[in-house]
Amino acid sequence: MRDAPRRPKRSAPILRRAGRVAAVGAVTAALLVPATLEELRPDAFLRLPVEGVVLAALLTVLPRRLVAPTAAGAGVVLALLTLVKAANAAVEPSLGRPLDLVSDLPSLGSGAGVLADALSVPVEVVLAGAAVVAVLVVVALVAAVRALAAVLREHRPSALRVLAALAAAWLVLAAARTPFASAGTTGFAAGVVGRAVASASADRTFSTALRSTDPVSSSSGLAAGPLRGKDVLVLFVESYGEVAVHRSSIAGAVDAALAEDTRRLAAAGWSARSAMLTSPTFGGVSWLAHGTLQSGLWVPDQQSYDRLLSSRRLTLTRAFGEAGWRTVSDVPSDRGAWPEGRRFYGFDRMLDATNVGYRGPRFGYARIPDQWTLAHLAATELGPGHAPVMAEVDLVSSHTPWTPLPRLVDPAALGDGSVFDPMPAKGLAAEVAWRRPETVRALYGRSIRYSVDAVTRFVAAAHERDLVVLMVGDHQPARIVSGDGASHDVPVSLIASDPAVLSAVTTWHWSAGLRPSDTRPVWRMDALRDRFLGAFDRE
Numbered sequence: 001m002r003d004a005p006r007r008p009k010r011s012a013p014i015l016r017r018a019g020r021v022a023a024v025g026a027v028t029a030a031l032l033v034p035a036t037l038e039e040l041r042p043d044a045f046l047r048l049p050v051e052g053v054v055l056a057a058l059l060t061v062l063p064r065r066l067v068a069p070t071a072a073g074a075g076v077v078l079a080l081l082t083l084v085k086a087a088n089a090a091v092e093p094s095l096g097r098p099l100d101l102v103s104d105l106p107s108l109g110s111g112a113g114v115l116a117d118a119l120s121v122p123v124e125v126v127l128a129g130a131a132v133v134a135v136l137v138v139v140a141l142v143a144a145v146r147a148l149a150a151v152l153r154e155h156r157p158s159a160l161r162v163l164a165a166l167a168a169a170w171l172v173l174a175a176a177r178t179p180f181a182s183a184g185t186t187g188f189a190a191g192v193v194g195r196a197v198a199s200a201s202a203d204r205t206f207s208t209a210l211r212s213t214d215p216v217s218s219s220s221g222l223a224a225g226p227l228r229g230k231d232v233l234v235l236f237v238e239s240y241g242e243v244a245v246h247r248s249s250i251a252g253a254v255d256a257a258l259a260e261d262t263r264r265l266a267a268a269g270w271s272a273r274s275a276m277l278t279s280p281t282f283g284g285v286s287w288l289a290h291g292t293l294q295s296g297l298w299v300p301d302q303q304s305y306d307r308l309l310s311s312r313r314l315t316l317t318r319a320f321g322e323a324g325w326r327t328v329s330d331v332p333s334d335r336g337a338w339p340e341g342r343r344f345y346g347f348d349r350m351l352d353a354t355n356v357g358y359r360g361p362r363f364g365y366a367r368i369p370d371q372w373t374l375a376h377l378a379a380t381e382l383g384p385g386h387a388p389v390m391a392e393v394d395l396v397s398s399h400t401p402w403t404p405l406p407r408l409v410d411p412a413a414l415g416d417g418s419v420f421d422p423m424p425a426k427g428l429a430a431e432v433a434w435r436r437p438e439t440v441r442a443l444y445g446r447s448i449r450y451s452v453d454a455v456t457r458f459v460a461a462a463h464e465r466d467l468v469v470l471m472v473g474d475h476q477p478a479r480i481v482s483g484d485g486a487s488h489d490v491p492v493s494l495i496a497s498d499p500a501v502l503s504a505v506t507t508w509h510w511s512a513g514l515r516p517s518d519t520r521p522v523w524r525m526d527a528l529r530d531r532f533l534g535a536f537d538r539e
Contacts, residue, residue: 023143023145024144024151026144027052027145028045028049030078030079031052031078031185032044032047032185033045035088036089037093047179047180047182047184049184049185050170050174050186051183057160057163058070059071059074059153067153068149070149071142071145071148075138075141075143079137079138079140079142082141083134084101084188084192085188087099091104091284093478093479095281096478096482096486096488099192100195100198100199100301101192102195102199102203102303103202103302103303104301202304203307206297206304207307210297210307214296214314215296216296216529219319219322219323221323221537221538222537223323224538226498226500229466231390231464231466231468232325232389232470233390233392233467233468233470234293234391234392234472235455235470235471235472236290236395237395237398237451237471238286238394238396238398239473239474240451240452240472240490241279241486242476242490242491243481244445245491245515247518250441250442250444250445253445254445254448254452257453258452261452262513264456264460265459265460265514270459270460270496271497271502272513272514273494273502273505273510274493274513274516275508275521276489276516276520276523277293277472277473277489277523277528278489278490278522278525279475279488281474281475281488282486282488283475283478283482286394288301288302288304288305289475290394290474291308292525293528293529295526296313296314296528296529298525298526310344313344315344315345315346316390317329317346317390317392318346321348325388325390326348326387326389327349327389327391328348328389328390328392329345329350329392329393330351330391331350331351331352332353332356332366332368332373333366333367333396335352335354347392353367356368356373357376358372359416359417360418361417361420361423363397363420363424364401366397366399366406368396369397369406369454370396370397370450370451371411371414371454371457372417374393374458375411378458378462398447398450400478401434401440403427403428403429403430403443404424404425404428405423405447405450406423407450408453411461437480440481444477452514456495465497467496468494468496469493469494470493471495472490472492473490474490475490476488476490490525491515493516504535507535508535509521
């Protein structure tokens with residue numbers, strides 16, 4: 001007896017239709033997905049993308065032999081644009097500007113490191129996860145475009161009629177200036193290309209500046225001026241931006257703390273002068289600010305920074321080294337080798353997380369609390385009878401995500417840092433704190449108050465008067481704190497006890513105290529090196 005013929009499974013056509021619907025949905029979603037978090041709303045996907053209509057028409061009318069490679073190429077391009085949109089949405093709130101593939105791509109690895117620190121996972125996990133997601137997006141969109149092409153070719157006459165109607169509808173909607181006629185992906189791609197061209201031009205401008213004659217050729221007169229025999233510390237306070245001190249919900253509490261810190265300094269015999277500098281960066285990539293201040297050149301992006309490090313440009317550190325100071329860097333967030341610190345910047349000794357003996361807990365990104373960093377520097381580099389030191393110190397307790405935060409402790413109890421052990425558990429987890437922008441802003445303000453308090457208590461307790469501190473912010477915090485349209489300005493303060501030091505900068509017209517006046521002139525950060533050396537070099 002012969003077997004009865006098998007009936008096709010009824011689920012097969014349903015699955016095939018579902019797959020085709022999913023393919024159309026994936027392509028449409030990829031074209032409509034916004035490039036910023038602010039635009040990521042349900043109505044963003046209720047639009048007609050002109051790019052989808054053009055792509056579908058192309059796949060429908062092309063000769064059959066060209067359909068497969070065109071579909072594959074379109075899928076790859078669409079996937080890459082989708083990934084770039086996602087990267088832009090991730091970094092734009094921090095950088096305060098759209099992603100620039102040319103200048104920002106080299107920094108994405110550092111960004112992955114910051115994210116890994118915030119999540120307390122190895123950076124390899126973040127990089128591997130990103131790679132897996134990227135591959136899946138490419139595979140999925142190539143498959144989706146190929147499935148879309150198959151549907152269009154199978155129903156070619158009907159497809160052409162539908163596409164003609166969609167094209168007409170798009171033109172009507174566009175003429176009426178409604179948001180439903182979308183060309184967002186085209187605009188985004190044009191912006192990516194435009195920024196790449198602008199970056200190439202900026203790179204040429206920077207290269208020209210780097211090749212030009214350095215206006216500062218010698219610094220031997222530093223040893224004859226008001227800084228003779230004094231320790232000079234350049235303290236970069238992470239994310240210390242204008243939003244902390246001017247016209248914001250954060251500024252009131254920070255300004256009150258700055259007033260108290262100014263009184264503390266005055267009671268101990270110290271004075272401060274303050275102003276604002278314009279940083280080349282916003283929300284991150286702090287080393288651009290460091291390179292700008294040190295070199296006297298505007299360093300706007302990673303490729304310019306890389307060029308700077310391969311040059312022989314005179315740095316502020318090297319200027320002091322040539323004048324007889326022992327030079328030190330203290331970067332508690334670093335753990336690896338940094339040959340550029342000696343070769344380019346000119347540091348004689350480099351301190352980082354691996355060689356300072358800290359045994360306490362981490363506070364998110366910040367490996368070492370600022371109070372401990374400053375106390376260790378004083379104990380190991382500024383002890384009795386030491387030769388004059390010039391040091392750049394990175395204070396990182398105010399680094400995003402601003403939680404958990406340390407608190408100041410009795411300096412006598414600092415020890416190896418174990419005194420901080422109970423503190424991280426008492427802070428909010430980052431994933432909880434960042435659910436509410438107002439919570440993030442409050443934590444940011446607390447972190448700035450902590451860092452500035454740590455600096456002023458360190459200075460007020462200094463046993464020697466031969467100390468000069470330049471305390472400067474590296475950049476504004478991420479846009480969740482700074483807000484839309486925020487400047488790139490950061491506070492800078494010169495702290496000293498010797499009247500001759502303050503007299504040397506009278507012509508700068510900086511305001512008295514730690515809070516910069518709202519009306520004082522604002523310099524670009526690249527101007528500070530030459531003005532600083534000009535004020536104190538007596539050659």
